[in-house]
Amino acid sequence: MLNSSEKVNLSHIVSERIKAYILEKDMREGDKLPSEKQLIDALGVSRTVVREALKSMEMLGIVKIKTGDGIYVGGPSLKPILEQVSFRWQQDERKMTELVKTRRILELGAVEMAIEHYDVAFLDQMDEWNRRMAEKVDRGLPPIEEDLAFHETLFRATGNETYLELSGLISDFFLKIRTLHFDSVESSRKSVDEHQNVTDAIRAKDVARAKREMEIHLAPLQKFI
Amino acid sequence: MLNSSEKVNLSHIVSERIKAYILEKDMREGDKLPSEKQLIDALGVSRTVVREALKSMEMLGIVKIKTGDGIYVGGPSLKPILEQVSFRWQQDERKMTELVKTRRILELGAVEMAIEHYDVAFLDQMDEWNRRMAEKVDRGLPPIEEDLAFHETLFRATGNETYLELSGLISDFFLKIRTLHFDSVESSRKSVDEHQNVTDAIRAKDVARAKREMEIHLAPLQKFI
DNA sequence: TTTATTTAGTGGTCTGACCATTGGTATAGC
DNA sequence: GCTATACCAATGGTCAGACCACTAAATAAA
Structure with a gap:
């Protein structure tokens, strides 16, 4: 026994x-x-x-x-665990508020780690995604993939795969949501500018400013709930 | 493609x-x-x-x-999965570093959210765990469960279940490591004091100080790698 | 009613067969 | 000699049927 x-x-x-x-x-x-x-x-x-x-x-x-x-x-990965987690989340999507707040922490952390790690290649890539995003907005299309790619690249810029995996879970969830009720052209255009501000601040290695800009960028989401 | x-x-x-x-x-x-x-x-x-x-x-x-x-x-418990997956992580130095840094972000975020949410009951509970931890240290025993419980309670204090789940993964992993090479009595005693400082700062709703204290508490881990 | 037994259903393991995909080898052509 | 093709052996993917072990619920015995 x-x-x-x-x-x-x-x-x-x-x-x-x-x-x-x-x-x-x-x-x-x-x-x-x-x-x-x-x-x-x-x-x-x-x-x-x-x-x-x-x-x-x-x-x-x-x-x-x-x-x-x-x-x-295989490689060491959180993926299987996260798959299980996300599977559970689908059962009650009322966790929106929690997810928004969690995302905020993760994004701000990413900014910090990206500056610590600092690889210009990633910053250039972020610029590139933002450029494509602006392009799509000009054509009146919802820049969903580009927006997601921008943030994913930020997480990659941390040089921390574990963190990337963890954050990817959250981001994917937001992607699905945004596919439904996507933003207006004006707000998309504003997002492009905000992305630019974040990237610039990271490039300048200004942690405080980068975080501030990211806060501004994410603020609308908090109220969206 | x-x-x-x-x-x-x-x-x-x-x-x-x-x-x-x-x-x-x-x-x-x-x-x-x-x-x-x-x-x-x-x-x-x-x-x-x-x-x-x-x-x-x-x-x-x-x-x-x-x-x-x-x-x-099945239930939503992630522990068994972690058990299965993480058996190789300790060998992987890179993974370890990533986990330490990820944990730092999550713990600092928890402090912030705990202050925002602010429920004295959780703070009392954290004090209680810390008290028991001190007790165990005095008896010369490794206060592993108490240490983990303190941090878990902090994550609970965020009022954010999603965040708790996500963080639980990381914390559990560190618990297992500490089971192997546990700290000395002196460092455990120092941990107790640091816990106290963190709790006090949260109680005072001083975000900056609480974060600073948490940074101090986690600093040794960074070098441990 | 309570306890012991039976039983039907379920998952656990084994065997042997055949199919599908892959990577390397032997061959044909240049 | 080199390259491109055809082939083959090894490996994983799927299937069918059999038998064993365990569990819970129906049944019989006390």
Whole structure:
């Protein structure tokens, strides 16, 4: 009764063994694992069990299965967790307020980290997206992809993949919303200017100003709720 | 171009269908899903596919499979998933650095939101955890749970469940690390004082000071990497 | 009513077969 | 000798059917 908490599925055991194998051999992303056949022979279980274990691990991003080729070690990623989180969020979209506030923190943090990391290439890319955004606005089209791309590039500019993943979740959610009730031409034009201000401030490595500009940019969202 | 990245495994499709089914029927934790047999008939695929899909979803915590009973909708707990995914992170220095920096942003954001939300009950609770933490330190024990509880309560104090969920991921990870190489008695005692300073500043609704104190508290982590 | 037993249904594992995709190799053509 | 093509062996994807193990609920026994 003490140890009863351990449910012993064979596939569970197998996946643990494979994880241990990865650690033991100190394998990195992209390294090739033994084939299904080899795992079957080595672990002495049926193909069913091995496959279920691998499929589960693939869903978690621990391994990556390539048809006709083999099984490879996956990269460290929050993605599977976030997928699960977003799946839950769809059940009640009343979390809007919370998401808006969370986004604010993340965007402001991104500004700070982007300045710390500082890679001009990303800033140029942000400018480019903003240019395309302005172009689309001029043609009277909703610049949804460009807007999203601008912010995503900002998160990339942090040089922090974990942060990018975390933030990507939030951004995706906002994209879906904005697809429904998109902004007017005037507000879009204002967004372009605000983007420019943020980028400029980051370029000048002025953390306080960059944050201020980002606050201004996000302010309308707070009231939108 | 866009769709080429989408590898269409049958089991992947099936898991999507099942997730859609859960959303569609607005099922909650503990609700019973159709049996394997029913899913096989309804989706027109082999048992292998259904089982692999379910096994993957179980690993993600979306469903819970009970032998001899049936399949149930899982709860929103992310811990088990984190357990599965993060086993390799400690090896990855880059990932560690990213996590530390991400945590910093989240904690500082929490301070800000906690002051905005301001509920004394949470502050009292934080004091209580800190008191217990001090107690444990005095007895020479590592105050791991108490430390985590303090920070979790801070996240709760934001009144933002989404933020709590997101942050919980990061915090839990740090807990596991600290379980291995826990801090010395002196540094633990210092942590208690720092916690107190943070709480006091929040109580005084002094955002700047609260952030500053939190920065001080987290600073050692940055160098730890 | 309470307890023990049976039973039908469910998930767990195994086997063996065949298909689809991939990467490398052998071959044909230049 | 080099390149392009065809081929092949290995690997993962899917399927079908069988049998085992477990659970909960119906049934029988106390």
